[in-house]
Amino acid sequence: MIKAEWFYWLVGLSFLVMAAQMVTDRGNPKRFGTGAFWGLVGAGFIYSSWVVTKRAPAEPLGAAVLVMAVLAGFGCTGRGTPRTTTPQERTASAARLGNRLFIPALTIPAVAMACALGVKHLSIGGEPVLQQGSETILGLGIGAVAALAVAMLLLREKRLSVPVQSGRTMLEAMGWAMLLPQMLATLGTIFQVSGVGGQVGKLATAVLPKDSLYVAVAVYCLGMFAFTLVMGNAFAAFPVMTAAVGWPVLIGHFHGNPAAVLALGMLAGFCGTLVTPMAANFNIVPAALLELKDQYGPIKAQLPTAGILLGCNILIMALFAF
Amino acid sequence: MIVLLGVLVVVLGFATKRNPLLVVAVAGIVTGLLGGLDPVKVLAAFGDGFAGSRSVTIFAITLPVIGLLERYGLQEQARALIARFGKLTTGRFLTLYLGLRQIGAAVGLTNVFGPAQTVRPLAAPMAEAAAERRHGRLPGRTREKVRSFAASADNVGLFFGEDVFLAVGSILLITGFVNTTYGTHLEPLHLALWAIPTAVCAFAVHGWRLLRLDRHLERELLTAAAQSTTTAEANR
Known part of the structure; x- marks a missing residue:
């Protein structure tokens, strides 16, 4: 059985190799800080395998995570000299290789699709080929490895250090933003354990008048939206807002159609995900990947759409769910 | 109500454009401590959070x-x-x-x-x-x-x-x-x-x-x- 952990180890290992390259890169004035940061991330990725199965204590990893935050937060990380090709070389190479360049790039989505549709259902000797519940991660991981093999054959590139160097350059360009989604996931858990959700739910119930259907619909949707802004994730907002307003008031008191109320409530939360920096994997990481100067660029592009769609969700719920 | 201070840390941190990684770490520590977790538990929460969310970095x-x-x-x-x-x-x-x-x-x-x-x-x-x-x-x-x-x-x-x-x-x-x-x-x-x-x-x-x-x-x-x-x- 192909397991998700294998790909976490592969990512961890490549971070460790890249960290070694970073430390030896004299073109980077902060080479030690940068190397330490990514080395810790890489080691953390591998160590985590034992933390999720409770075979190793989580505290040392937590301390390492805080060291990562300090290294990044106080500007101890930087960028090295990219070892890459000039724009002229790239244009010449593109003209030479033509559309064949797309073959490895499209291998990733093609393999991911094959895993999601076909391989998922395969099993050998009663054991599924892919670890269940991790098919999307596995699709991406297998796709990336297959694409790398195809690319190296196609480009007649024999040194594995070349893609690793290219990957390192992208990693340095993205910097700490890469780690923000995981940090936020942690914050979400801490919020939950400390009862932040319950408090926000209480606030929502306090401002809710019991007699107006339309106001209640608006409070539920706006609550999902606002809560998602804070938590960065509609999944964290949903149980709280549904327990406070959605179920007791909209479904219990006003007899709304449960499927409609809950589906639209979740979608109102998604409008919040579009405009919050807390949803870093959707909003901040792409800005870093695209090397934007304004890290809020994608959020600004999404803001009007999110506002209009929030209105749409409220309207659809108010008109058709009761 | 006091645990909501952690949310305030996040809002202020982002508004004053501090490094988000640091803001989130501080907010986590503040919320955890105010919510009654002892410091070791807070450390464990950071470790478990990192380990459990690796799929977003895959x-x-x-x-x-x-x-x-x-x-x-x-x-x-x-x-x-x-x-x-x-x-x-x-x-x-x-x-x-x-x-x-x-x-x-x-x-x-x-x-x-x-x-x-x-x-x-x-x-x-x-x-x-x-x-x-x-x-x-x-x-x-x-x-x-x-x-x-x-x-x-x-x-x-x-x-x-x-x-x-x-x-x-x-x-x-x-x-x-x-x-x-x-x-x-x-x-x-x-x-x-x-x-x-x-x-x-x-x-x-x-x-x-x-x-x-x-x-x-x-x-x-x-x-x-x-x-x-x-x-x-x-x-x-």
Whole structure:
């Protein structure tokens, strides 16, 4: 059985190799800080395998995570000299290789699709080929490895250090933003354990008048939206807002159609995900990947759409769910 | 109520543009301590959080191959390809991408597209090249705008496509939560059906905004060009 952990180890290992390259890169004035940061991330990725199965204590990893935050937060990380090709070389190479360049790039989505549709259902000797519940991660991981093999054959590139160097350059360009989604996931858990959700739910119930259907619909949707802004994730907002307003008031008191109320409530939360920096994997990481100067660029592009769609969700719920 | 101070830390930290990684770490520590966790438990929470959320960083596995292909001119070739389709403007191209992304997500193929695997190497350079074909070299700010809209097409397509698919996380969360908490039998199919009207609205609204981006770019670049000519004349 192909397991998700294998790909976490592969990512961890490549971070460790890249960290070694970073430390030896004299073109980077902060080479030690940068190397330490990514080395810790890489080691953390591998160590985590034992933390999720409770075979190793989580505290040392937590301390390492805080060291990562300090290294990044106080500007101890930087960028090295990219070892890459000039724009002229790239244009010449593109003209030479033509559309064949797309073959490895499209291998990733093609393999991911094959895993999601076909391989998922395969099993050998009663054991599924892919670890269940991790098919999307596995699709991406297998796709990336297959694409790398195809690319190296196609480009007649024999040194594995070349893609690793290219990957390192992208990693340095993205910097700490890469780690923000995981940090936020942690914050979400801490919020939950400390009862932040319950408090926000209480606030929502306090401002809710019991007699107006339309106001209640608006409070539920706006609550999902606002809560998602804070938590960065509609999944964290949903149980709280549904327990406070959605179920007791909209479904219990006003007899709304449960499927409609809950589906639209979740979608109102998604409008919040579009405009919050807390949803870093959707909003901040792409800005870093695209090397934007304004890290809020994608959020600004999404803001009007999110506002209009929030209105749409409220309207659809108010008109058709009761 | 005092645990809400952690939320305040986040809001203030982002508003004053401190390093987000540090802001979130501090907010986590503050909230955890105020919520009654002892310091060791807070450390464990950070460790467990990191270990349990590695899947959001798994896209890093694509960076070496994308970097390798870019070294050999993938972005340049993506630009060359789009140049052959004269009618495909930036807005039309991104609307097409939005539609594909949404349909992909609606049939459960959420990881086929994404910022690392499709937006950076393919969609963003193609959108830029389509704008450059009409307007020549783009000034930095306009380039940023086109790239931001490419990222937005990916997000909007994903968010408002995936809920139409039955076995997606958010649908399973809804049924899991209400079926265990309230003892009902909500069918994923009904939830997915109720996601369709919003999915249609999302395509209409964002698609319309993407198409308007073409006119927007035209106006922005005309004023930029006019300004540079007036300054050039003034300098003379």
